Amino acid sequence: MLLVSAPIVGAEEKAVLSEVIDSEWLTMGDRVRAFEEAFATMHGAEDAVAVSSCTAALHLILQALGVTCGDEVLVPSLTFVATANAVRYVGADPVFVDIESMDVPLISLAEAEARCTPRTKAVILVHFAGYLPDREAWRAFARRRGLLLIEDAAHAPGLKEAGTFGDAAAFSFYGNKNMTTAEGGAVLTRDGAVREAIRQARAHGMTSTTHQRLNSRTPHYDVTMLGFNYRMDELRAAIGLVQLKQLQNWNGIRLGLTLIYRRLMALDCPSVQIPFSGSSLSACHIMPVLLPSFVNRQDVIDHLRANGIQTTIHYPPVHLLSLYRQLYPNLHLPQTEAFAERELTLPLHPRISTSMLEMIVARLAEVVHSRANTGAVA
Structure with a gap:
């Protein structure tokens, strides 16, 4: 995986x-x-x-x-x-x-x-x-x-x-x-x-x-x-x-991988949005993307997992977790909720190669294009 x-x-x-x-x-x-x-x-x-x-x-x-x-x-x-x-x-x-x-x-x-x-x-x-x-x-x-x-x-x-x-x-x-x-x-x-x-x-x-x-x-x-x-x-x-001795080097690798992600996604999967389009200063800790609204996120998670790619989400909004929903039952944060419904976090760390990124984006493009064209994973 x-x-x-x-x-x-x-x-x-x-x-x-x-x-x-x-x-x-x-x-x-x-x-x-x-x-x-x-x-x-x-x-x-x-x-x-x-x-x-x-x-x-x-x-x-x-x-x-x-x-x-x-x-x-x-x-x-x-x-x-x-x-x-x-x-x-x-x-x-x-x-x-x-x-x-x-x-x-x-x-x-x-x-x-x-x-x-x-x-x-x-x-x-x-x-x-x-x-x-x-x-x-x-x-x-x-x-x-x-x-x-x-x-x-x-x-x-x-x-x-x-x-x-x-x-x-x-x-x-x-x-x-x-x-x-x-x-x-x-x-x-x-x-x-x-x-x-x-x-x-x-x-x-x-x-x-x-x-x-x-x-x-x-x-x-x-x-x-x-x-x-x-x-x-x-x-x-x-x-x-x-670890500190390698941190700056690792952050540089993360930045390079993020830029490759952005280039590949624009070419192969343009309907998937990558946040922070105008930002350059970052430690590039994670790779969040926003899936198009016509895609079911769980279908994408399942398809990528079947191809050996783990994904996760960052984050379930805190105000919607059971503890805080009880404390703030009527709170609605529309932008946060909309973002959280579509966000998916892709692999990003210094042990990933360019060829791995190409594979990740290709598999993501498969499921997104399939949903756009037929409403089902090919």
């Missing part, structure tokens, strides 16, 4: 895992610190905080920035559910905002303006598929409204522009991301006080770590805030250090 995403791990990752095991120090230590420094340097930031997941990163950001009960946070519904869940973790209410358009499936600035209330405290920008929104427009909006500006940059590691929009940014290193530590995440913020509060909160609010107490030869610590067990371990950090 040609997979939608596939981690690239091998001998070097195995070797560094063995080194960690041989060191007999498995939790937060020198490798975690080295990974934080390397990730920050790649993004032109002063420092970073490594955590156990992007979800943890979002939760810690919201808590450190003072988002709490009674506050509202503007979020897109076209995202993974963790974006909204993290808002609820701190007792605030997510306010779902429609996307800009079928071609630009990012949170709409105009709709965000319309959904602001006196309770609105922050907005979370999701860099869907690795594409970034208009930074200056959102910064101006946040300043005008007095809002915190947070980035869910799970899809955009390696882009220097990611993490530069506002107050803080959360990144993901899950197994299907552009680089991976299996599970893991990171926070970037320019505010040193916020960064250190997040660093402390990720480890139960303790004033020192086990590694720090070992080196300082004292067992004493204090707990000065409510914290969580959101630490990254040495094993994941070691993998991350290896």
Whole structure:
């Protein structure tokens, strides 16, 4: 099966895992610190905080920035559910905002303006598929409204522009991301006080770590805030250090493959729309396409799977998931819903070759043309 995403791990990752095991120090230590420094340097930031997941990163950001009960946070519904869940973790209410358009499936600035209330405290920008929104427009909006500006940059590691929009940014290193530590995440913020509060909160609010107490030869610590067990371990950090060395190269390959997809689709399957037609700055995390309305998506999924090609969808709108549908029973986001009904995610990762892309597009064209001509798969 040609997979939608596939981690690239091998001998070097195995070797560094063995080194960690041989060191007999498995939790937060020198490798975690080295990974934080390397990730920050790649993004032109002063420092970073490594955590156990992007979800943890979002939760810690919201808590450190003072988002709490009674506050509202503007979020897109076209995202993974963790974006909204993290808002609820701190007792605030997510306010779902429609996307800009079928071609630009990012949170709409105009709709965000319309959904602001006196309770609105922050907005979370999701860099869907690795594409970034208009930074200056959102910064101006946040300043005008007095809002915190947070980035869910799970899809955009390696882009220097990611993490530069506002107050803080959360990144993901899950197994299907552009680089991976299996599970893991990171926070970037320019505010040193916020960064250190997040660093402390990720480890139960303790004033020192086990590694720090070992080196300082004292067992004493204090707990000065409510914290969580959101630490990254040495094993994941070691993998991350290896992966970081390849991230820019892998992102370049993803961009090249995306351009080939666009060229082939325009020639062989022009009725299939590829979003972000006017965008160039992206980490190209996934390859979303919009099927024509005359095609049944499940037929396309089945046809491609029968030919050894996995597909998926990004995403079921969060406001239509059972939990949130109960909380927001009358909410209708027409653009988001229309996009989600037609979206299909095709394979995109650095292990894919041009010939594989040609095969994918050919099989997609088969089923789309068949539906257009006869109403059934040939």
